[in-house]
Amino acid sequence: MENVFLKKINGKKCLRISKDTRLILVPNGEVSLDVELIKEGILVEVLVLYKLKNDESVFLQTTSIHSVPNTKCDVVVRAVLFDSSCSNYIGKIYIAKDAKGTSSYLEDNVLTIGEKTKNTSQPILEILADDVKASHGATTGRLDEASIYYLMTRGLTEKEAWDLLIEGFFDSILARIDEASLLAQVRKEIYDRK
Amino acid sequence: MGRKQVEEIDVKKAKEARSAAADINSNYKQKYGFSVKESSVFKTKLGLDKRVVKQISQMKKEPSWMLEYRLQAYEVFKKKENPLWGGDLSKIDYEKIYYYLKPTDKEGKNWEDVPDDIKNTFERLGVPQAERQHLAGIKAQFDSEIVYGSLLNELKEEGVIFMGTDEALKKYPHFFDEYFGKVIPMHDNKFSALNSAVWSGGSFVYIPKGVKVKRPLQAYFRINAVNMGQFERTLIIADEGSEAHYVEGCTAPVYSADSLHSAVVEVIVKKSARFRYTTIQNWSNDVYNLVTKRARVEEDAIMEWVDGNLGSRLTMKYPSCYLVGPRAHGEVLSIAYASKGQHQDAGAKMIHIAPDTTSKIISKSISLRGGRSSYRGMIAVTQSAQNAKSRVECDALILDAISRSDTYPVMKIDNPTATIEHEATVSKIGEEKLFYLMSRGLTQEEAMGMVVSGFIEPIVKELPLEYAVELNRLIELEMEGSVG
Numbered sequence: 001m002e003n004v005f006l007k008k009i010n011g012k013k014c015l016r017i018s019k020d021t022r023l024i025l026v027p028n029g030e031v032s033l034d035v036e037l038i039k040e041g042i043l044v045e046v047l048v049l050y051k052l053k054n055d056e057s058v059f060l061q062t063t064s065i066h067s068v069p070n071t072k073c074d075v076v077v078r079a080v081l082f083d084s085s086c087s088n089y090i091g092k093i094y095i096a097k098d099a100k101g102t103s104s105y106l107e108d109n110v111l112t113i114g115e116k117t118k119n120t121s122q123p124i125l126e127i128l129a130d131d132v133k134a135s136h137g138a139t140t141g142r143l144d145e146a147s148i149y150y151l152m153t154r155g156l157t158e159k160e161a162w163d164l165l166i167e168g169f170f171d172s173i174l175a176r177i178d179e180a181s182l183l184a185q186v187r188k189e190i191y192d193r194k
Numbered sequence: 195m196g197r198k199q200v201e202e203i204d205v206k207k208a209k210e211a212r213s214a215a216a217d218i219n220s221n222y223k224q225k226y227g228f229s230v231k232e233s234s235v236f237k238t239k240l241g242l243d244k245r246v247v248k249q250i251s252q253m254k255k256e257p258s259w260m261l262e263y264r265l266q267a268y269e270v271f272k273k274k275e276n277p278l279w280g281g282d283l284s285k286i287d288y289e290k291i292y293y294y295l296k297p298t299d300k301e302g303k304n305w306e307d308v309p310d311d312i313k314n315t316f317e318r319l320g321v322p323q324a325e326r327q328h329l330a331g332i333k334a335q336f337d338s339e340i341v342y343g344s345l346l347n348e349l350k351e352e353g354v355i356f357m358g359t360d361e362a363l364k365k366y367p368h369f370f371d372e373y374f375g376k377v378i379p380m381h382d383n384k385f386s387a388l389n390s391a392v393w394s395g396g397s398f399v400y401i402p403k404g405v406k407v408k409r410p411l412q413a414y415f416r417i418n419a420v421n422m423g424q425f426e427r428t429l430i431i432a433d434e435g436s437e438a439h440y441v442e443g444c445t446a447p448v449y450s451a452d453s454l455h456s457a458v459v460e461v462i463v464k465k466s467a468r469f470r471y472t473t474i475q476n477w478s479n480d481v482y483n484l485v486t487k488r489a490r491v492e493e494d495a496i497m498e499w500v501d502g503n504l505g506s507r508l509t510m511k512y513p514s515c516y517l518v519g520p521r522a523h524g525e526v527l528s529i530a531y532a533s534k535g536q537h538q539d540a541g542a543k544m545i546h547i548a549p550d551t552t553s554k555i556i557s558k559s560i561s562l563r564g565g566r567s568s569y570r571g572m573i574a575v576t577q578s579a580q581n582a583k584s585r586v587e588c589d590a591l592i593l594d595a596i597s598r599s600d601t602y603p604v605m606k607i608d609n610p611t612a613t614i615e616h617e618a619t620v621s622k623i624g625e626e627k628l629f630y631l632m633s634r635g636l637t638q639e640e641a642m643g644m645v646v647s648g649f650i651e652p653i654v655k656e657l658p659l660e661y662a663v664e665l666n667r668l669i670e671l672e673m674e675g676s677v678g
Contacts, residue, residue, distance in 0.1 A: 081610070097595070112610035116577075125601035127620045130592040135619035140607045 001043070003182055007189075009033065017044055024177065026050055026189040032061040037071040046075040047173055049190050051166075052085035062106075063092040070101040076173050077108040080166055084116035092124040093136065099129050106136040111143060111169060113162075241289040244268065247391050250294045254360055254394075257367065267380040267390030274384040280539045280570065281508040286482055291454055293392040293425070349407065354438075355400040356411055359427050362398035369400065373429060377460040377490050377516070385484045389425050389458040396426030396457065401436040401467070410439040410472070410658055428459040432467040432495075439470040441658060453481045455506075461489035463497045465519065470498040474661050476505035479535055483509040493519030493548075500656050501528045502665060503538045512570060514543035517551035517579075524553040527653045531669070532565030532597070541570040541602075546582040546612070555586040558650050560669075561597035568600040575612040582609065588618040591649055593642075643670050 001020045006013070009025065012032040018039035023046045025033065037044055050058060064073040079087050093104045110119045123136040143165050151161035170190060177183045238246045247268050251261040276283040349356065355366065363370055380390035401407060432438060455477060463469045469489070477483050483506040489497040499513035515524025526542035544553035559567035569588045590599040601618045623645050631641035646669055647654075654662050 100595075110607075112607070112612070114610055117610040119605075119607045121605045121607075121616070123601070123603060123616065123618070125590075125599070125618060125620055127590075127592060127599045130595045130597065130622050132592075133619075133621050135617070135621075136601075137618075138603075138605060138616040139614060140605060141613040141615075142611060 001045075001178075003177060003179055005182060005186060006033070018042065020044070022047065022176065024049075024182075024186055026186065026193070027058050027060050028193070029057075030059040034063045034065060035073070036065040036067055037073060038067055040068050040070045043072045044074070045176065046073070047176065048075070048077040049079075049170055049173060049186070050087075051080045051082070051190055051193075052087060053082045055084050055086070057086040057088070059088045061090040061092070063094060064104055064106070066093075066095045066099040066102040066104060069099055071099070072103045073105070075106040077106075077110075078170055078173055079109075079119075080111045080169065081114055081117035081119060083114040084118075085114060086118040088120045090122045090124065091136065091138075092126065093134055094126045095129050095132050095134060097128045100131040102129065102132040102134070104132070104134045108136070108138040109169075110138075110140045111166070112140060113143065113166075237292055238294040240292060242268070242291070242293050242392065246293055250392055250394065253294070256363065260363065260370075263375065263380075264391050264393075267387050268392075270380050271384060271387035271391055274387055276384060277510075280510045280568075281537045283482070283484075283508070286454060288388075294394055352405045352407075353402040354405060354407060355398065357398055359396040359398045359429060360394070362429075366398075366400070369398070369429070369431065373431060373460065373462055375460075377462065377488050378458050378486050382486060385456045386458050386486045389427060389456050389486070393425045393427035393458065395424075396428040396459075397430075397440075398428070399430040399432075399438070399440060401432045401438045401469075403433045404435040405433075405438075406436065407438040410441045412441045424455045424457070426457045428457065430459070430461045430469065430471070432461070432463045432469040434465045435467055436464075437468045439472065441472045441661070442474075453478075455481055455483045455485070457485045457487075459485070459487040461487075461497065463489055463491045463495040463522075465492050466494045467492075468496040468498075470500065471513075472500040472657060472661070474502040474504065474657070474665065475509065477509075478505060479507050481506045483511065485509075485511045487511065487513040489513075489515050489524070491515050491517050491519065491522040491524055494521045495519060496523045496525070498525040499527070499542070500653065501526065501540065501542075502531075502653070502657075502661075503529065503540050504531045504665075505536075506538075507535060508537045508539065510539045512541045512543050512572075514545065514572075515553065516545045516547060517553065517582075518547050519551075520548045521550045521552075522548060523551070526555045526557075527656055528555070528557040528569075529650050529653050529665075530557070530559040530567045530569075532559070532561045532567040534563040534565060536565045538565070538567040539570055540568075541572075543572040544574070544584055546573075546575040546579040546584065548578065549580040549582070551579055551582050553582075553584045555584075555588075556652065557586075557588040558653060559588075559590045559599060560593065560646060560649070561590070561599045562593035564594075564596040566598040566600070568602060569618070571603040572606070573604070573614060573616070574606045575609050575614070577608050579609050580611050582612045582614075584612070584614050586616040586618075588616075589649070590618070590620040591646065592620060592622050 001022050003022045006023055006025045009031050014034040016036045016038050020043045025048045027050055035044060035046060046062060062075055064075055075091060081087055089108060091106045091108055093106055095102050106123055108121050108123060112119060119140050121138045123138050125134055127134055147165060148161045151164060152158060174183060238249055247264045251264055378386050380387045399411060461469060475483060491497045497515050501513055503509045513526055517524055524544050528540055528542060530538035530540045532538040542555045555571060557569045561567045571586060573584045575582045588601055592599050599620050603616055605614055605616060607614055623642055627645055628641045631644060632638060647666060654665055
């Protein structure tokens, strides 16, 4: 499977994909990504990870378009919102009439850490074929206080506990990236972005 | 009788049942498609203008503030555009609708006083005489006005008010001053404005403090004239600590022209009260069902909407709860069934305004024979709602390749302490489930019927018995023609 790190997308981008691909995106500002699966039997993963501080905001839209039969798409979004940051995500799955045997999944998990964060999630399904599996799950919530408490009883400071849990939140997805150098790049982009 | 003969008869019966059920709404005419000859005493002219609105108000001998309210709403209606989202509304011609029809001169106090032809309609509808005894009270809406209403004495003694909205406006004006149009203002949307301008009939319910009504309050609604819109207006107030369940079911005969149903239902659930509103709509397949339903839920109160959408050409209905008091809870259970030529655009809205409020939405939809079902929902958590919790589950079944299913949820979370979960799945009936049931001796049709019944079971079990039976039977019949 080929890994593609989509850097510096501004505005709208449409990709037509014909082989197994893992797309990685660390969005900034306003981003719209359409992924169309145009060859039978392929698998596409879209990993979207971001962390927002102060009054930063992201307006993100992804669309998984299944035009041909027997394709598989998996979109995972992980966002952490600090301070008064704001995230707005529209994640759409579109399965065309002829795309039988499609399997499509979208998962959107947002951690709200700041005191004035705003999050809007709109996971959308438009299904015009019958022999398909399509689903999405979206959650918005805080970190579990009990987990933080547990880590602090093990000698971590509160800040270290938070950092560790947030790292774990991203790492569960980052673990899919099987190229060490790319993984380092993506990490840097998530944590060290200005 | 020999065994073979018995088998033959069974096969014959099964065949008959199958052909009868081939498309339930195509033989609607034989089953429900009677329309009693119109004998309306008064009818406004076709279309809508200021004069029609004035005429409606005059006919009802309303207070002048209501006339002003109607006229103002008419202006709002004219200014507002049809919504651009949801279903196709372009074919509605507002000029080809009668906005008011008065079927009889007065409301019948006893069953005997109800005119014969109207009685016939209800008998065909399956509201048996004997069953009336068991109903806590019937408000039957025939065309635009209530023709029959009864209230059991025990309810009366407890101070429960259950009557037509028109009558209540005359008898209890103070409730209208305080609550009418407060939960759903006329400006809310085009159809709430239309209803505010031409509303007629509907139910008014008041449950006094601490009163727990054990039996469901029921209402039957019916449209019976070509091109007749029905604009009922329901206002329900459940006072502090009270409990009640209101049930509304609809069925309508088939017409050739499009018919519009646009109701407004306002519910106020006061502190620690609990209210459930159950609707099963089975409008004929040419009805536009565009309904605004909303509840204001106060401190520690619970509001539950149970919503079944089986009929109509297009339904756009999103029962909502405004959770304005701490620890208020809102719930919507929704079933949509979209067959040939139907679009069910249904869903729910939960607006969390106060701290520690919770909500739950469960939606199940079935699309077949080219039908389209859409879930459209909204969870909003405002900055003032600390520690709100909400959970949404949407499951959809698509039974054939020509049908469609959509999910359009919005989660707008402006308070970081909220815990929000949303899940949706769309799939067809699993081959392995069918295979297993068929290996146990069921036909494919029976197996599919069983899977579908199981799929909607979590909601059906919340319905009053007679509705649950009816719904299951209807789905079973529909499913029989769906294989091959």
